[in-house]
Amino acid sequence: MVCSRDREVAPSGVRSLPGPENWGVWLIALPQTLVAAATITGMAGAASSAVILALPGGFTAWAVVLLLISLVLVFFGRYRGVERASIVMALAIITALVAAAGYVFPGTEPLAAGLVPVLPEGAVFAEPLPWLGFLMSGAAGLVWYSYWLTARGYGAAYSLTHGQEEETVVEKGDLPDLTHLDRIEGEHIRDWVQIMTVSTAIASGIVLALLVSLLVLGAELLRPQGLLPEGPEVTAVLLVLLGDVWGPPGAWLMILAAFFAFRSTIVTDLDGWTRMLGEGSIFIARQAKAAGGWISMRFYRFVYLFGLMGALPLLLIVTRPEPVTFLAVAGVIEAIQIPLVAFATLYLNRRTLPAEFKPSLSVVILTFAAGVFFAAFSVYYIATETAVLFS
Numbered sequence: 001m002v003c004s005r006d007r008e009v010a011p012s013g014v015r016s017l018p019g020p021e022n023w024g025v026w027l028i029a030l031p032q033t034l035v036a037a038a039t040i041t042g043m044a045g046a047a048s049s050a051v052i053l054a055l056p057g058g059f060t061a062w063a064v065v066l067l068l069i070s071l072v073l074v075f076f077g078r079y080r081g082v083e084r085a086s087i088v089m090a091l092a093i094i095t096a097l098v099a100a101a102g103y104v105f106p107g108t109e110p111l112a113a114g115l116v117p118v119l120p121e122g123a124v125f126a127e128p129l130p131w132l133g134f135l136m137s138g139a140a141g142l143v144w145y146s147y148w149l150t151a152r153g154y155g156a157a158y159s160l161t162h163g164q165e166e167e168t169v170v171e172k173g174d175l176p177d178l179t180h181l182d183r184i185e186g187e188h189i190r191d192w193v194q195i196m197t198v199s200t201a202i203a204s205g206i207v208l209a210l211l212v213s214l215l216v217l218g219a220e221l222l223r224p225q226g227l228l229p230e231g232p233e234v235t236a237v238l239l240v241l242l243g244d245v246w247g248p249p250g251a252w253l254m255i256l257a258a259f260f261a262f263r264s265t266i267v268t269d270l271d272g273w274t275r276m277l278g279e280g281s282i283f284i285a286r287q288a289k290a291a292g293g294w295i296s297m298r299f300y301r302f303v304y305l306f307g308l309m310g311a312l313p314l315l316l317i318v319t320r321p322e323p324v325t326f327l328a329v330a331g332v333i334e335a336i337q338i339p340l341v342a343f344a345t346l347y348l349n350r351r352t353l354p355a356e357f358k359p360s361l362s363v364v365i366l367t368f369a370a371g372v373f374f375a376a377f378s379v380y381y382i383a384t385e386t387a388v389l390f391s
Contacts, residue, residue, distance in 0.1 A: 138335075
């Protein structure tokens with residue numbers, strides 16, 4: 001895991017990158033407005049695809065209702081219950097999927113054969129990019145992890161915003177000075193880094209097990225039937241993953257898990273993007289010498305929550321009920337932005353952290369390699385799509 005100061009990978013840190021003022025903020029915030037609208041649209045539709053399997057009503061109507069409820073919950077900050085229920089359902093569905101994958105496991109020989117690098121005839125390698133962009137947390141999640149720490153009061157983030165009626169935008173001078181720490185403060189930071197490292201390692205292990213299970217289930221159950229999750233039938237297709245193994249109980253578990261997974265993602269994304277885009281907008285507004293409401297988080301909370309991620313997704317849900325398409329668009333932008341986040345993190349770590357808190361060489365190499373991989377894949381994707389567009 002890469003260590004950086006709280007909020008240093010958020011706009012408050014990215015804007016300190018060398019070069020023209022706020023260029024990093026523009027490069028992250030502007031594309032993320034598209035990602036925000038597309039992701040919320042896709043997630044609302046995906047959650048609706050689970051509801052319509054259990055309750056009467058149409059796909060569009062439920063997508064609108066779920067989005068409106070989520071907007072209200074986030075605005076008033078009353079979605080802790082949704083998070084807790086989602087954690088329980090996440091544990092249940094992960095256990096069920098891993099067990100189901102073990103049940104239909106084809107054996108070590110086919111699995112090993114699938115791990116051998118090959119170039120399938122007629123394969124379109126640009127297709128995986130949208131889903132690579134959403135692996136783990138994506139570019140946006142990497143950026144707003146610092147906001148989540150602040151909202152939960154973890155680490156040094158607690159002292160930055162606790163007790164304030166309105167969230168403040170952290171300036172460079174407000175960040176804690178890590179160059180002059182006493183022994184106790186240094187031990188606290190080392191403990192905190194260790195906690196985050198262990199948490200990230202556990203999360204990565206869980207995601208790896210889940211992805212392998214989904215690959216096994218997709219190859220053994222979906223592929224023979226020629227099924228692909230798309231349109232309003234997203235959850236209906238996913239039912240096969242557990243329904244064909246455990247019967248009706250497995251199908252109902254998948255419905256509940258899909259609903260809570262998509263629903264919790266909606267409220268988390270609404271909260272995260274509101275904070276990230278709001279702070280970035282304030283930095284840009286200050287650069288333009290604006291004042292008043294233009295530098296108020298309260299103002300941008302309304303603009304982004306009810307405008308960008310409220311009114312616009314509602315319009316898109318009604319006019320084009322294709323959740324997978326919108327998620328694919330968002331995933332492409334996320335994947336293209338990951339190199340920027342990775343390289344910015346490495347630079348800020350090197351520039352701002354004392355030697356004792358800097359990540360190890362192996363972590364730096366792996367982070368750099370990830371940035372190079374996504375950068376190369378993004379260039380390939382853009383070149384491929386451009387060639388198709390002008391052919």
